[in-house]
Amino acid sequence: MVGGVGIGHTRRRTLGILGAVGAVMLDSGSQARPPSGTAPRVDHHYAGDPTGPGPATAPLPAAGSSPVVVENARPGAIRFRLTGHRFATDRGGEIAGYVHATSVAPGEELRFQVSVARPQRYRITVFRVGHYDGRGARQVAVSPWLDGSPQAAPTVDPATGAVRCGWRTEWRPTVALDWTSGLYLALLASATDHHQWIPFVVREPRRAGGALLVLPTSTWQAYNRWPEDGRTGASLYYGFDSAGHRSAAHRARAVSHDRPYAGNGVPALADRDIGFVQWVEGQGIDLAYATSEDLHTGRVDPARYRAVVFPGHDEYWSVPMREAVLTARNSGTSLVFLGANNCYWRIGYGADGQDDRLVRCVKEKTPASGPLPLTIRWRSAGHAEQQFIGAQYVSVVDGHAPLVVRGARHWFWAGTGVQDGDLIPEVVWGEADQCMPGFPEPTAAERTLLAESPYWHDGAPQRQQSQLYRATSGAWVFAAGSLGWTRVLADPAAADPRLARATVNLLRRVVNGEPRAATY
Incomplete structure (x- = not known):
């Protein structure tokens, strides 16, 4: 949320949360409901299901390929889909769960905490998200049938409003050594044919080089209203509030x-x-994955990579997160921000900064005098976002607006055929950034404006900018300046090959050091 807590409802409506998921994901057959009085059954017609037929032969990747390229040569799930299941509800609590950490490493234990509304059996199917020849995911594991029961109601911290569960662990598999670093989704399926997803990341802290893709888990949690039960x-x-109405006055100060x-x-x-993950894993880029909490704790060092990619809306940053990313940039690691409104709120973790399961952000105002509180806007604390990103949040975007190309002769736009003033539809959407006057700008060896696009917000004209600069360390820093950028890469309804080519030009430059031909 930007510009204060009061505009959140309008902003969520503007963003159309999850409105395009179905267009991004591939369809699959439905999971059948188990017959009454029998053990629950899930229709696991997915490649890699240990109870089903063996996988088809996949083409071998080139020698020396990165782990993600090798992984995506494996057969994907035949009928993977994100939507269309019979999902549980927060009010009914038919089935729900979470895992003990936002990321795990191969060889570590992964602990699933799951609750069901009444005693019944359920099963967990784990997928890795990727390209997989257009199938969108690969199934990597299926739990045995588990005996579920209702778990304790969550506690609510009276001081912060933080909702927290203390559920016991129901399944604790060890992460296999061949689980390639990436974004994973676990699908819960109950005997009553209710489902829910659980996301997590498998990290690979020992690798170096390539690009580190950071999933914005601190921001994901900031928006999480579970349980959305009116109470x-x-x-x-x-x-x-007491009448069950959504209320900004009753927001939490920690999640x-x-x-x-x-x-x-x-x-x-x-x-x-x-x-974006499904799209980028089809581009042959050397990738590894991490979460906000990995940057905060130092479990993953971004300076070990040639580039760090922030694919989405990454609004909530702690001091250690920002320091780690700045240190990486200053040592030559490039930064790629493919969303907007990044590093806007300054956050803390836990009571002492060590509990990375609790995100704290009171959203305090700048005091007239005295020390600055921790959880205020970064720009209010004298550390404007654009000082290292190159652009920062301006406003919500009303509807959609086209991206207006600038700097068309730059290597960023090579092979796209664009000219200055050309329009790429629907890129400016959700929220927008620009380099704002009155705030410090980054020290740059060179700087290029790649797009400057008019749009409207609340009846007033605004301006979006896409920026690229080169730090004195040699690192490139790109700011897309719009939440619509990745949608136009991944959503078939909006996909534009010019933007795809430009983005691949950028990613290959920052990872490989030189541009290479791109095909689509």
Whole structure:
């Protein structure tokens, strides 16, 4: 949320949360409801299902290919889909769950905490999200049938409003060594044929080189209102008043990862991240994955990579997160921001900064005198976002607006055929950034304006900018300046080959050091 807590409802409506997920994902057959009085059954017609036929032969990747390229040569799930299941509801609590950490490494234990509305059996199917020849995911594991029961109601911290569960672990598999670093989705399926997703990341802290893709889990949790039951749930934007109405006055001042995500379990705004992951893993880029909390704790060092990619809406940053990314840039690691409104709120974790399961953001105002509080806007604390990103949040975008090309002769636009003034439809959407006057700008060896696009907000004209600069360390820093950028890469209804080519030009430049031909 930007510009204060009061515009959140309008903003969520403007963003159309999860509105395009179905267009990004591929269809599959439905999961059949188990017959009454029998053990539950899930229709696992997915490649890689250990109970089904063996996988088809996939073409071998080139020698020396990155782990993600090798992974995507494996057969994908035949009928994977994100939407269309019979999903549980927060009010009914038919089935819900979460995992103990936003990321895990191969060899570590992955702990699933799951609750069901009444005693019954259920099963968990784990998918890795990727390209997989257009199938969108690969099934990597299926749990045994598990005996579920209702777990304790969540607690609500009276001081912060943080909703937290203390559910016992129901399944604790060890992450296999061949689980390639990436974004994973676990699908819960109950005997009553209710479903919910649980997202998590498998990280690979030992690797170096390539690009590190950071999923904005702190921002995902900031928007999470679980349980959205008219009583208990609260995000950093809204809670519920005594009449059961959504209320900004009742928002939480801290949010916990120890709870499910509301609705179908896919975090608000994560549809764009999922779509981008599916798209980018088809481009042959050397990738590894991490979460906000990995940057905060130092579990993953971004300076070990040639580039760090922030694919989505990454609004909530702690001091250690920003320091780690700045240190990486200053050592030559390039930064790619493919969303907008990044690094806007300054956050803390836990009571002492060590509990990375609790995101704190009171959203305080700048005091007239005295020390600055921790959880205020970064720009209010004297550290404007554009000082290292090159652009920063301006406003919500009313509807859609086209991206207006600038700097068409730059290598960024090579092979796209664009000229200055050309329009790329629907890129400017959701929220927009620009380099704002009156705030510090980054020290740059060179700087290029790649797009400057008019749009409207609340009846007033505004201006979006896409910026690229080169730091004195040699690192490139790109700011897309719009939440619509990745949608136009991944959503077939909006896809534009010119933007895809330009984005691949950028990613290959920052990872490989030189542009290469791109095909689509």
